[in-house]
Amino acid sequence: MKYLCIALLLIAGSAVAQKKKSDPKAQQEIIKSLDADFDKYSGIAHQIWEFAEVGYQEVKSSALLQETLKQAGFKVEAGVAGIPTAFVATYGSGKPVIGILGEFDALPGVSQDATPELKQVPGRPAGHACGHHLFGTASSAAAIAVKNWMATNKIQGTIRFYGTPAEEGGSGKVYMVREGLFKDVDVVFHWHPGAQNNAGARSSLANKSGKFRFTGIASHAAAAPERGRSALDGVEAMNDMVNMMREHVSSETRIHYVITRGGEAPNVVPAFAEVYYYVRHPKRDMVKEVWERVTRAAQGAALGTDTKVDWEITGGVYDLLPNEALARVVDTNLRLVGGYTYSDSEKVFAEKIQKTFTNAPALASTNEISEFKILPGAGFGSTDVGDVSWVVPTAGLSTATWVPGTAAHSWQAVAAGGTSIGHKGMLMAAKTLALSIVDVINNPVLIENAWKEFRTATGANFKYEALIGDRPPALNYRE
Numbered sequence: 001m002k003y004l005c006i007a008l009l010l011i012a013g014s015a016v017a018q019k020k021k022s023d024p025k026a027q028q029e030i031i032k033s034l035d036a037d038f039d040k041y042s043g044i045a046h047q048i049w050e051f052a053e054v055g056y057q058e059v060k061s062s063a064l065l066q067e068t069l070k071q072a073g074f075k076v077e078a079g080v081a082g083i084p085t086a087f088v089a090t091y092g093s094g095k096p097v098i099g100i101l102g103e104f105d106a107l108p109g110v111s112q113d114a115t116p117e118l119k120q121v122p123g124r125p126a127g128h129a130c131g132h133h134l135f136g137t138a139s140s141a142a143a144i145a146v147k148n149w150m151a152t153n154k155i156q157g158t159i160r161f162y163g164t165p166a167e168e169g170g171s172g173k174v175y176m177v178r179e180g181l182f183k184d185v186d187v188v189f190h191w192h193p194g195a196q197n198n199a200g201a202r203s204s205l206a207n208k209s210g211k212f213r214f215t216g217i218a219s220h221a222a223a224a225p226e227r228g229r230s231a232l233d234g235v236e237a238m239n240d241m242v243n244m245m246r247e248h249v250s251s252e253t254r255i256h257y258v259i260t261r262g263g264e265a266p267n268v269v270p271a272f273a274e275v276y277y278y279v280r281h282p283k284r285d286m287v288k289e290v291w292e293r294v295t296r297a298a299q300g301a302a303l304g305t306d307t308k309v310d311w312e313i314t315g316g317v318y319d320l321l322p323n324e325a326l327a328r329v330v331d332t333n334l335r336l337v338g339g340y341t342y343s344d345s346e347k348v349f350a351e352k353i354q355k356t357f358t359n360a361p362a363l364a365s366t367n368e369i370s371e372f373k374i375l376p377g378a379g380f381g382s383t384d385v386g387d388v389s390w391v392v393p394t395a396g397l398s399t400a401t402w403v404p405g406t407a408a409h410s411w412q413a414v415a416a417g418g419t420s421i422g423h424k425g426m427l428m429a430a431k432t433l434a435l436s437i438v439d440v441i442n443n444p445v446l447i448e449n450a451w452k453e454f455r456t457a458t459g460a461n462f463k464y465e466a467l468i469g470d471r472p473p474a475l476n477y478r479e
């Protein structure tokens with residue numbers, strides 16, 4: 001970042017070539033303020049990393065971000081869309097209205113200390129294996145930096161930070177979209193922790209998930225088996241049918257399940273069993289179709305095992321709709337911000353982490369920005385940012401908050417996210433988001449271009465309908 005001044009000059013030059021107004025004074029103000037607050041935001045991110053609260057239980061994490069934004073002069077509305085940990089923090093008034101997303105939920109089952117070797121933390125069953133502690137903090141930092149710039153320079157417009165819980169399987173944003181909270185927003189920015197610096201865009205898989213609950217009759221498994229009906233048999237029969245079905249779905253389909261309740265003791269015929277399913281596909285219509293077939297397998301299984309079944313949809317997200325016009329704004333600013341290098345101790349940590357990989361890219365890649373690409377097809381993940389992207393033009397980036405080669409949802413991701421490596425990547429993201437917001441506020445044509453592309457992509461007749469239907473938020477899906 002010491003080359004910033006040179007970079008600023010270069011970007012100022014190239015921006016003229018693109019007939020876009022770049023604002024070096026604003027850029028310097030934003031970058032200076034975020035650098036100055038680096039320790040503060042690292043501390044906040046680390047607290048959320050330690051809280052490690054799972055979906056819809058992020059009480060302390062949400063409160064900390066709310067408090068941070070309140071102290072900075074934002075007006076906070078908490079408990080929106082029927083979700084106690086969801087909130088909207090607003091600064092300013094009138095147009096443009098710029099949205100910025102912040103996640104903060106952890107993942108169950110990935111307890112890990114900030115060490116380069118596998119080490120669980122007693123009393124902490126979850127971990128930030130997707131880096132959402134950095135996500136929420138960097139987005140808050142960006143919102144606050146932009147707010148300060150607006151206040152100092154009397155800039156017109158609204159910054160709206162969306163505190164979005166339960167991204168991991170809880171579809172938190174879907175309820176917020178369904179509630180109409182994005183209705184008057186011009187553009188939305190987001191980001192995601194990662195193992196490289198990249199502002200290219202790609203779609204993601206639409207996803208529907210739910211829990212199938214089978215009820216049978218308990219009995220002594222040896223003395224009176226004929227009087228029992230096994231709920232676990234229902235689950236197993238359903239899984240068998242779905243596993244056969246895999247041969248007869250399109251190859252991009254992804255179906256996964258875990259048995260969340262399978263009985264308590266082998267000598268008691270289980271009266272209750274539960275299986276938790278995900279169905280994914282690049283196209284949400286195909287997700288709906290395969291989901292219907294899965295529910296028929298459940299009904300068939302219940303019929304054949306003389307049990308009863310019902311199910312609850314717990315999540316459902318759209319495929320992500322990339323917006324190239326907006327993504328290019330983010331890419332320009334990511335290149336302006338640039339990457340970062342490791343200190344000696346970070347390098348030692350990263351080398352140890354990389355020893356646990358079979359193949360790892362060079363550590364120096366934290367200082368590089370990937371080539372800008374809008375890739376065809378969908379990456380093999382899902383996000384509830386998808387729903388946001390179908391109601392308002394949306395773009396984001398990922399930065400190297402993890403050691404190069406790290407996979408999301410791994411212990412190595414939790415580990416790096418608890419160190420200064422994660423914080424340095426987070427700072428890059430905060431700066432890039434803030435600078436991108438400054439650009440769209442200064443250049444309304446960027447918003448117009450994003451909307452032109454958005455309208456063409458969604459089509460004139462598109463009407464948003466949540467895959468979760470009209471169910472209330474599944475606040476207990478992690479219980």
Ligand SMILES: [Zn+2]
Nearest residue numbers: 130168408409
């Ligand atoms: Zn994740």
Ligand SMILES: [Zn+2]
Nearest residue numbers: 130132167192
């Ligand atoms: Zn994530």
